[in-house]
Amino acid sequence: MGRHSLPDPPRAAASGPRPHARRRTVTVATALVLTIAGGTTAAVRGGLLSFGASCRDQAVRLDLAASPDIAPALKTAADRARDESITSDGRCLDIRVTARDSYEVADELRSGGKPEAQVWVPDSDVWVQRVTADAASTRLTRAGNVASSPVGIATTPSAAKSLGWPDRTYTWTDLAGATLQDDRLKLGAADPSRSATGLLALTRLTTATAAAKDGGTQAAALAKLLSQRTVDSDSQVLATLPRDDSGTERGNPKRNQALLLSEQSAYAHNASADGGERLRTFYPTDGAPRLDYPFTLVDEARLTTDESRAALRFMTLLDGKEERALLTDRGFRTEGGGASQALVTRAGGRAPQPYDDDPPEPDPATAVQEALGVWTITVQSARITTVVDASASMTEPVPGTDRTRMDVTKDSLLQALATFTPEDEIGLWEFATRLDGNRDYKVLEPTKRLGDRVGDSTQRDRLSAAFNSLEPVPGGATGLYDTTLAAYKEAVSSYAKDKFNALVVLTDGVNEDPDSISRSALVSALQETADRERPVPLIAIAVGPEADKDELEQFAEAAGGSGHQVSDPSQIQSVILKAITEAGSQS
Known part of the structure; x- marks a missing residue:
């Protein structure tokens, strides 16, 4: 994930020393913290890693805005840090996590606004790119990544069966073709102008179709078809599925049989199915883009040294064993953990779906921008x-x-x-x-x-x-x-x-x-x-x-x-x- 960490101090819940492989991640974040502090000696003498109940008298308060899907895990980690008196420079961490849709925060920052939060964890770096591309925007500083989740297509069981899940694999072009050619496969998504999941998948779909003959026309047709079955945000898209897979709503034209969805969203949906029908997930063979949850400092120049150090301290805590467990228990992938078979199974994946392939290189910003341009003119x-x-x-x-x-x-x-x-x-x-x-x-x-x-x-x-x-x-x-x-x-x-x-x-x-x-x-x-x-x-x-x-x-x-x-x-x-x-x- 590209995340870097500081060594964690001993904790009561720790189970032995951290593996050597994890120590190799101690690079950029360490340098950032120590540079702010004025050197390694100053960091140690300043009590960067000290503990004690008295630290609560002068706790460092930080507000963190996070994508709604990951906010509960970050809130639990923040509450645990507060309860256990985790410190930065001898002062307790007091991190307050608020769930906010990433597009809303991005719009505020692009207008030069100064949100209450000192730290922002959107679901994707595409939002950070959109903000930093505008000279009038509030300045952002990337510090690392918290988690990841690949984006694929999740379907109802009956639709999955008709598509040959899990034995048949598809490219993005194949999936686009199946959507365009078979009106029975109704594909829905969250609005790509408001959803990184929708935008990353749309970019793959339009890029893949553009390479074919009459690709531009196909890409526009796909976007037009998709625009008729979108909802405003990620939080609403799962509600467009049939209430069950028994066929009672199969003829309802407003219901979708397939969704552009992150693995984590499919995992969370299936975990709450309570014995009902669970989604099946297709992972395209030409690479599933990933939500990457960048840990971002907002207008770092306005932060005090204590606030900057506390923010980075909290980021490194998220690399701990217990905190990584918080994330994986909610369906997120963490650095070095690979693709957990249990996680993938709960999300509706199964071999030979290529769920454990290395993530592809992110699409160029120009490709993402073009896909969003096609979407803008298609929808309106x-x-x-x-x-x-x-x-x-x-x-x-x-x-x-x-x-x-x-x-x-x-x-x-x-x-x-x-x-x-x-x-x-x-x-x-x-x-x-x-x-x-x-x-x-x-x-x-x-x-x-x-x-x-x-x-x-x-x-x-x-x-x-x-x-x-x-x-x-x-x-x-x-x-x-x-x-x-x-x-x-x-x-x-x-x-x-x-x-x-x-x-x-x-x-x-x-x-x-x-x-x-x-x-x-x-x-x-x-x-x-x-x-x-x-x-x-x-x-x-x-x-x-x-x-x-x-x-x-x-x-x-x-x-x-x-x-x-x-x-x-x-x-x-x-x-x-x-x-x-x-x-x-x-x-």
């Missing part, structure tokens, strides 16, 4: 107008390839198009200078629903053809300002209620039309046009070194959007999905 449906620079500079080659900026841009846009569903509305403009009389822009395809039929083809077909037909205009300059304002006014005036509305502008240069409005006039006009009741964030993307990202950011922010820069046009799809996710989370 989107209305997006794309405005593409067709000036002569788009003929410039992309370094390291034999392709032009326009060639790679078209490919990236087509990949992005594949992630949208028939309910989404997408349009395309191109711009240079004087493309349509005195106008610097031309509407190639109006913004319409992709599933709409236009003659013998659909809007998706027509849009794909329009993307493919994009070509740089010989001698064309960059008419950026007038085009941006015209497209934004059109997007606001044609706003679609109950959809995610946005304008995407891609350019590889700066404004070159001497007859256009000025930058300051553009910013003012965008601010006047923006409407809180009809929000249309402007996503401006600078492609290549000649584009001015700072300029794009200035007028994008005036319209409630964001500016981005890519050195390679192939990155456009990722940037669009990331920007949509960010804008969607603020709407």
Whole structure:
């Protein structure tokens, strides 16, 4: 798990010396504590490992916010430390644990808020990454990990039997295919925008399907199907299962036969089944992502030395034999313990399901962000107008390839198009200078629903053809300002209620039309046009070194959007999905 610990002092309940293998984990946390203390000698003389009832007179009080699934175990450990007068620098530990959904704490921290807690244990590092990616967020310091739990698919017994459990194994692609092809297997999940379990599984599913032919379309279809069977949070998802497996609710369309679920959640559900039907768990053969419960200091700079040391002291206590037992008894895996057969069996796993495989490398942050972007536009449906620079500079080659900026841009846009569903509305403009009389822009395809039929083809077909037909205009300059304002006014005036509305502008240069409005006039006009009741964030993307990202950011922010820069046009799809996710989370 990557957790590090200090040696524990003798305790009455201890059963002999700790194995040598556990001692090798004494590294980073030790260094952190001793650095704060000013050295090993100071730590020892300061009473870091001392005991005594008198320590309660000046106990170190810390508030710890924890994911609801792990909070009870941490509370029991904190109560035990308090009852046994465990100390840091001669002062008792007084740790108060509060259960809070990880997404709620993350949202608070991203806004720069200062929660009461000095320590945060979310269920996954994806929340920490989301917070630390924003410069305006409250600062977080990772100190280690408390536990882990792999994420797979848990099913009712009848569904498991139809899927061949436990003898038949599946990849994420196989499981996605089973869901898409067989309407009888109703797959549910907690909202990936609020659940790390849902998001990690969705990332694996979309990444796996994206590699196949028409993968983007399949990924979008899977996300759309899943979105129809999600609930707000992890605490609600188990309630979507049938009340029993006798068939009395088998025809109820609101009930799920399979869930994206952590091993620990399946374990806890089965432990409370009281003789009833228990879930069966599939562990995908291409790797089950894991919840990793990072132990995180919140705004460490505001903590006193005593608070920092006490927090790390408590983290190292969680590596003790009794504390690890608290975690495993509740269905969590701990460092060095491997996959307990008893734990897996209670969670619904059984060989040959690959439950004891080493966890895969975590998905890159970009993959997680893309999956969340696909989810955002899938759940809400989107209305997006794309405005593409067709000036002569788009003929410039992309370094390291034999392709032009326009060639790679078209490919990236087509990949992005594949992630949208028939309910989404997408349009395309191109711009240079004087493309349509005195106008610097031309509407190639109006913004319409992709599933709409236009003659013998659909809007998706027509849009794909329009993307493919994009070509740089010989001698064309960059008419950026007038085009941006015209497209934004059109997007606001044609706003679609109950959809995610946005304008995407891609350019590889700066404004070159001497007859256009000025930058300051553009910013003012965008601010006047923006409407809180009809929000249309402007996503401006600078492609290549000649584009001015700072300029794009200035007028994008005036319209409630964001500016981005890519050195390679192939990155456009990722940037669009990331920007949509960010804008969607603020709407």
